Amino acid sequence: MTASDPAALARFLTLADTSEVLAISLSQAYALVRSGELPAIKVGGAGHWRVETTVLQAYIDGKYEENRRRGLWQQAEYADVAELFIER
Numbered sequence: 642m643t644a645s646d647p648a649a650l651a652r653f654l655t656l657a658d659t660s661e662v663l664a665i666s667l668s669q670a671y672a673l674v675r676s677g678e679l680p681a682i683k684v685g686g687a688g689h690w691r692v693e694t695t696v697l698q699a700y701i702d703g704k705y706e707e708n709r710r711r712g713l714w715q716q717a718e719y720a721d722v723a724e725l726f727i728e729r
Contacts, residue, residue, distance in 0.1 A: 653684075653691040662697060 654662070659679075660670035673679035674690050679700050681692045 651694070653682075653693055654697060656681075656690050656692070659692045659697060663701075 656670045656674065657667055660667045663670065670679070671690070674681040674692070679692060680696050681690045683689065684691050
């Protein structure tokens, strides 16, 4: 199974498959999982991480939405107004 073939994806992906889908390094995928940003489960006696394909897709969709909202904010009328600070 290769992560580049969507038809071959199983319910759960290894971190190596996950990193391939996201086009990031294995250590970056591990960091996303360890931080909790990308939900995953540990399975087996050695505790290998697995990411559910639906969870990965939701993560990707969420990132697209986050970037869309950031773009809208940057286009907003007041996006370039400096924050006001009150000196005490």
